[in-house]
Structure formats: structure tokens, C-alpha cells
Amino acid sequence: MFLSFFLISSFSFSLGQASLPLVVNTWPFKSAATSAWSVLRSGGSVLDAVEKGCARCEVEQCDGSVGFGGSPDESGETTLDALIMNGNTMEVGAVADLRRIKNAIGVARAVMERTEHTMLVGEAASVFAENMGFVAEDLTTNKSLNIFSLWLKGNCQPNYRKNVSPDASKSCGPYRPQAVQTQTRGPRHVGIHSHDTIGMIALDQNGHIAAGTSTNGLNHKVPGRVGDSPIIGAGAYADGSVGAAAATGDGDIMMRFLPSYLAVELMRAGADPSAACKSAISRIKRHYSDFFGAVICANITGHYGKCVGSQIQTAIFFFFQKVMTQIYWDSRGKNGMINT
Numbered sequence: 001m002f003l004s005f006f007l008i009s010s011f012s013f014s015l016g017q018a019s020l021p022l023v024v025n026t027w028p029f030k031s032a033a034t035s036a037w038s039v040l041r042s043g044g045s046v047l048d049a050v051e052k053g054c055a056r057c058e059v060e061q062c063d064g065s066v067g068f069g070g071s072p073d074e075s076g077e078t079t080l081d082a083l084i085m086n087g088n089t090m091e092v093g094a095v096a097d098l099r100r101i102k103n104a105i106g107v108a109r110a111v112m113e114r115t116e117h118t119m120l121v122g123e124a125a126s127v128f129a130e131n132m133g134f135v136a137e138d139l140t141t142n143k144s145l146n147i148f149s150l151w152l153k154g155n156c157q158p159n160y161r162k163n164v165s166p167d168a169s170k171s172c173g174p175y176r177p178q179a180v181q182t183q184t185r186g187p188r189h190v191g192i193h194s195h196d197t198i199g200m201i202a203l204d205q206n207g208h209i210a211a212g213t214s215t216n217g218l219n220h221k222v223p224g225r226v227g228d229s230p231i232i233g234a235g236a237y238a239d240g241s242v243g244a245a246a247a248t249g250d251g252d253i254m255m256r257f258l259p260s261y262l263a264v265e266l267m268r269a270g271a272d273p274s275a276a277c278k279s280a281i282s283r284i285k286r287h288y289s290d291f292f293g294a295v296i297c298a299n300i301t302g303h304y305g306k307c308v309g310s311q312i313q314t315a316i317f318f319f320f321q322k323v324m325t326q327i328y329w330d331s332r333g334k335n336g337m338i339n340t
Contacts, residue, residue, distance in 0.1 A: 020207075020302050025053060025200040026248040026294065032057045036202055046210035047086055047109065049202040054082065054105040054214040057198045066198050068102045069141030071216040073223045074159065074173070076148035078139040080104035080216050081230040084112060087209040087238030094119040094230040100136040101129045105214045108230070110134075119230065151220055159220055160252075197229045199236055199246025201298045209300060211236035211244040211260075218251070227251025233261030242268045243300050245277070249293020249309065257284050263297045273297035274305030281307040 021040040025033050036053030040046070058067035058080075065071060072078055082104035083094040093112025096119065098104050107129040111120050120128055130136050151157070152172065161168035164175035197215035213235040217227055228234035228251035235251075237260040238244035245263035247254050259280040266276035277295040284291050291309045298304040 020203055020205045022203040022298060022302055022304070023049065023053065023200070024246075024296050024298050024304055025198055026246060026296055027063065027198060029057050029060075029062045029198055031060055032062065032198060032200065036200060040202060040204055046202040046204050046208045047084065049204075050084055050200050050210045050212040051105050051109055053200050053202070054084075054198055054212050055103055058102060058104060058214055062198060064143075066214050066216060067104075068137070068139040068216070069144045071219045071221070072140075072144045072148040072151075073217075073221045073225070074156070075223050076140070076145065077223070078144055078216050079223075080139070080214070081226060081235075082108040082212070082214040083230045083232065083235050084108045084212040085210060085232065085236060085238045085244075086112070087211065087244055088240035090239070092118050092232050094232065095125045095129075096121040096226040096230045097125070097224060098129070099123065099126045100139065101126055101134045102137055102139065103134060105212055107132070107134060108212070118232070121226070122224070147219065156220070160218070160222055160225070197227075197235060197248045197251070199229075199248050199296065201236075201238070201244045201246055201296065203244075203298060203300065203302065207240070207300050209238050209240055209244050209298075211238040211246050213246060215251075225252075228255035231255050231258075233258040235260065237261045237264050239264050239268070240300070243273065243298050245280070245295055245297045247293060247295045250288075250291060253284060253288055253291055254293055259284065259293075259295050263295055267297065267299050272305065273299055273303050274307070277305050277307035281309040285309055 023033050023036045032053040035056040036049040039049040039052050061067040061069055068078060070078060080098040081096045084105060085092045091112050093108040095104055095107045101107055110132045111117060114132060156172035159168055161175055163178055163180045165178045197213050199213045201211045203209045213229040215229040234255040236246040242264050245260040247259050263276040263280040266279050277297045280295050294306060294308040296306045
């Protein structure tokens, strides 16, 4: 399997440090990083950069896990989650279980700038978005309908039910509760194609920092499910006096540990970004050894890092002086470099 994240900076002095401005995002979503970078290069704000970068993924339906037409739930509906955080003011806007609106990151920013609240959810969030001028559209596509149809034909496998009747591992619902049984943890249905999110960090030359996320969640999730992406401190976190972090992976597990918040606090205590990311992931893996996910971190001086919570290959992409350098890590920590 393969996991990567993008970094864009004006120059790269050494692995783990870059000059400002800086954009880092999870996964090889080049267009998202480029969109955010273009905003910063033209003098735009870090909030504009994060919004535009995540919105690009929403339009392009990055890997099927961001934006409309992906990850239908048990009823076949696609819903969206997003978060944006201003690290210099500590303002946050988030939406969860958003329906009919394609631009989830834009609605999250509207929550931050047009209300005194932090998060809106479900149908009420969609109505708010429509009132703020966002266009209501069907988020279903032929692709998502096909995913849903094949899932139904396969007896609704996989799904995220347990302790119900009929047996969720063999059949579809409707389900009824049954006595909770003591059982060992079974395999989780989260992997490279259900990683759940784009997470992005943007830092400008003046030290302003922002972070954001956008996702359509997990395929076949229970309707109403919310993962880590829109949860402050889980999906992302930013503090203008320290830095920022963003996470990707098994959101139901990650949100229990607030890895983005933990990574920022560790950087506040003096840890470099790589060490902070590693500690955040290690805390999760002490409880869930087969956990799938990753955290990216950047501090306000332009240092950055990452840690991956499973034995998968990772990569960082740099863009500077019109040269792209791709750096790989294998599961043993070795790396190589390719200029393209």
C-alpha cells in the first residue's frame, strides 16, 4: 500500500525544513496543494489557501474520499464533513453530515465567519448553507449509485454494525439490538481507499497559520456517522504561536485520541514536528496496534514532519524552482530521492 503527502515551499533547504510560505497536505493531491500555493503566492490569506486547496479536492473528488459522488452510506446517500481553523485567532468553523451542498469547506468557513457557533450538523447545516447562498445540488452520481448497488447485492458487506440481529456479518438490515457480547476486536474495514480525508496546513511569510479538512467519510457508514475530520483537535488543529497538524485515516479511532491537538501541544513543549507526529500516532497504536492512519505537522518556523500508523510506504512531494523532488520512506525508515 501507499500513502503520501504534499509539501510546497518556495525553496527546500533540507528534509524537514522549508522556507515560507508553506503548504502541506495529506495524500498525493497535487492540484489541491497547487491551488493553495497559488493563493499564498498571490498574497492571499492562509484561510483562503486552505479553503481553495480543500475545495479543489471537493471538485475533483480526490480519490473518491472527498467531495460529492463518493462513500455512500447505508441508505446510498453521500454526506460531507469539513473543518477550517484560524490558528492566529483560534476561530473554527465545521460542518458534519452535510447534505446537498458540494462545497463543504466553504460552508465550514461560513459557520466560522457568519455565526458565533463552531459546528453545524445534518439537515440544519444544509439549510444554513442554502441561506448563505450555497447552491443545493444532488451529491449522488452514477458511480456512487453503483457502489451502493454492489454493496446491497453483496449482502451489505462490509458494514459497521455489531451486537445486532440479524447477523450484520452475513446480511443487511433492518437491524435490532441483541445482547452485547464480549468479543475480541475484529478486523476494521478501513484502508488505503477509505482513508477518509484531505488534511491541509498553510503557513504564510508572516507566520499566519491555518488548517482544514474535507471528506465524504467512509463507504457504507451508518447514516449520521461523523468521523474525525470535522472534530477540532482530531482532524486538524492550529495555533499561531506553535504550528498546526492534520490527520488522515481511521477516523472512528483517531477522534478518540485527538492526535492533531496532541501533536501541536507536543510541539509547544519543544518537540520537533516529526517527533510530535510520531508521539501522537504512538499513543493510538498502544491501544490499536493495527491502526491505519497518519498525522502531518508543521511549526511556525517552517519545519515539518509526518508519522504513519501502519507498515505502508510513504512519500513527500516538494515543489521548488520548477523541480519536483519525490522522497520515499519504506517501512524500515530508509529513503531515496527521485527528481522529475
